[in-house]
Amino acid sequence: xxxxxxxxxxxLRAATDAKIEGIYxxxxxxxxxxxxxxxxxxxxxxxxxxxxALEQFNKDGDYSSFKTLFNGEGLPGNLLGEAAFLExxxxxxxxxxxxxxxxxxxxxxxxxxxxxxxxVPLLIDRTAWRKGGDRAARESILASDYLNRRDYLxxxxxxxxxxxxxxxxxxxxxxxxxxxxxxxEKNLYTQDKEKPAxxxxxxxxxxxxxxxxxxxxxxTDRTDKSSQFIQKLTSNETDLQHWLTKTLKNR
Numbered sequence: 001x002x003x004x005x006x007x008x009x010x011x012l013r014a015a016t017d018a019k020i021e022g023i024y025x026x027x028x029x030x031x032x033x034x035x036x037x038x039x040x041x042x043x044x045x046x047x048x049x050x051x052x053a054l055e056q057f058n059k060d061g062d063y064s065s066f067k068t069l070f071n072g073e074g075l076p077g078n079l080l081g082e083a084a085f086l087e088x089x090x091x092x093x094x095x096x097x098x099x100x101x102x103x104x105x106x107x108x109x110x111x112x113x114x115x116x117x118x119x120v121p122l123l124i125d126r127t128a129w130r131k132g133g134d135r136a137a138r139e140s141i142l143a144s145d146y147l148n149r150r151d152y153l154x155x156x157x158x159x160x161x162x163x164x165x166x167x168x169x170x171x172x173x174x175x176x177x178x179x180x181x182x183x184x185e186k187n188l189y190t191q192d193k194e195k196p197a198x199x200x201x202x203x204x205x206x207x208x209x210x211x212x213x214x215x216x217x218x219x220t221d222r223t224d225k226s227s228q229f230i231q232k233l234t235s236n237e238t239d240l241q242h243w244l245t246k247t248l249k250n251r
Contacts, residue, residue: 001025002041009045020045050119057126061149062088063099066123073116075109076102090157092142093176096130103127135175136165143248152240153213159248160210163188163203197229200246205229 002025012018023042030037053065064084070077079102086095103124112120129141139162147155164185165175173180188203197205205226212218212230219227233240 002039006041006044006048009042010048046113047115050115054119054122057123059149060151061145061154063123063127066119069116070106073109073112075116075120076105079105087142090154090161092139092158092161093135096138099127099130103130134165134169136162136169139165140248147241147244147248150237150241152244153210155244155248156206156210156213159244160206162248163206197226200243201250202226202247206247209233 005023005025009020009023013020020042022040023045025039025041026036027039028036049069053069056065057063062084064081067077067081067084070080079098083095083098083102086092086098106120106124109120129138129145139158143155143158143162146152146158164181167184167188168175168177168180171180171184173184175181185207189207192202192204195202195204208219208226209230212234218231218234233243
């Protein structure tokens with residue numbers, strides 16, 4: 001019966017956005033001297049909230065699902081939300097700075113609720129990309145993480161940005177400078193322009209794939225071998241996964 005009560009509460013919150021302030025269970029079989037102990041079970045709802053936040057994060061990588069829970073613990077949930085926002089708009093470099101600031105405050109937290117003490121270490125471990133040695137490394141880790149979640153657009157976007165960042169760094173430029181990135185991007189594109197489209201790591205193909213996934217429109221030029229190959233990739237998920245997996249390893 002307690003489990004049925006909890007399941008009913010989970011359903012009501014999901015289906016009707018009901019606000020549940022308490023769940024009480026009277027253990028009648030433990031009645032003694034006319035008194036029945038009553039247990040309050042809504043603490044389990046809080047654990048369920050953490051589980052749902054972790055599941056959402058595992059699915060799409062959006063750690064802002066922990067924002068409200070962190071605020072409830074006196075932790076910097078708003079800062080975590082800002083970091084997640086920056087990552088979601090592909091500005092992972094700025095996002096990693098805010099995420100590091102949030103995690104530094106979290107590391108210093110003296111007292112956490114039992115539920116938070118279970119889930120906070122998991123989040124710290126699963127945002128390890130922020131500790132990457134440079135921008136290219138962080139973007140590369142994010143690309144692989146999104147590919148594992150089958151978020152092909154973000155995987156391609158971060159894989160593309162990682163290649164550009166690495167090229168700027170190799171030329172002793174500033175990876176956060178727009179002009180430096182634009183110049184390196186043009187050089188990478190020119191280098192691979194006449195190469196076969198199929199081999200993993202071809203920058204022209206990676207860029208055109210990113211554009212195709214972002215716009216949802218394929219280049220129909222039959223003379224463009226890169227376009228033909230991209231149409232082949234986007235018609236078969238297994239082929240797309242295979243090519244992106246090898247490409248991200250060959251950055």
